[in-house]
């Protein structure tokens with residue numbers, strides 16, 4: 411994957427009313443890489459992802475994809491540029507089947523054969539969902555719902571995938587499934603930005619990591635180095 415899929419934010423500031431949630435954040439997710447964003451509750455991770463995807467307004471600074479400005483564009487425009495979001499809390503369409511949820515993810519893809527191909531690919535990533543296609547999405551376990559949320563985003567054939575806390579509250583087996591799929595999807599060429607409170611998972615999956623504290627980047631570097639960094643271990647890995 412090339413620099414046309416490099417996602418960058420430069421000097422980004424987001425406020426909720428008068429209160430700053432993200433202050434002067436600069437970050438680069440190189441095309442073809444997995445970058446994770448770690449930090450405590452309330453550090454501003456979700457706000458940053460929402461700012462990238464047009465869900466909250468950027469006060470200053472910019473968001474670019476392949477150097478092209480995307481700051482404060484509407485969420486559907488961001489998706490049109492190939493950036494798909496797996497939102498915090500999954501936000502599946504309740505009262506709809508798993509298949510319908512997945513089809514909603516592919517709503518921009520008109521070609522039925524291409525849609526079928528994408529569905530096949532998603533079911534290869536998550537074979538457990540095959541038997542659940544006709545089930546109401548809200549009847550699934552938390553882990554299965556998270557699989558649907560990831561698969562729904564993949565149904566848009568994104569070039570950049572953003573995931574907001576995809577493993578929160580999941581049993582270890584599901585954490586492993588989601589982590590493996592994120593790696594696989596990346597190997598297929600998709601650029602990934604992973605927001606995680608579980609720093610260990612994030613650092614094991616990603617190539618590069620940013621640490622956010624009180625809305626600011628306090629540190630960034632290669633994830634494998636961070637796994638052995640005494641400060642990171644103490645603050646984020648519970649060691």
Ligand code: ATP
Nearest residue numbers: 426430431449450451452453454455456457458607
């Ligand atoms: P979490 O892991 O809890 O989701 P986070 O790192 O994603 O934390 P954010 O949710 O981005 O952090 O929150 C950053 C700051 O903005 C926090 O102080 C939070 O209280 C505040 N905040 C978040 N959403 C809103 C909102 N809709 N209105 C006002 N303040 C908000």
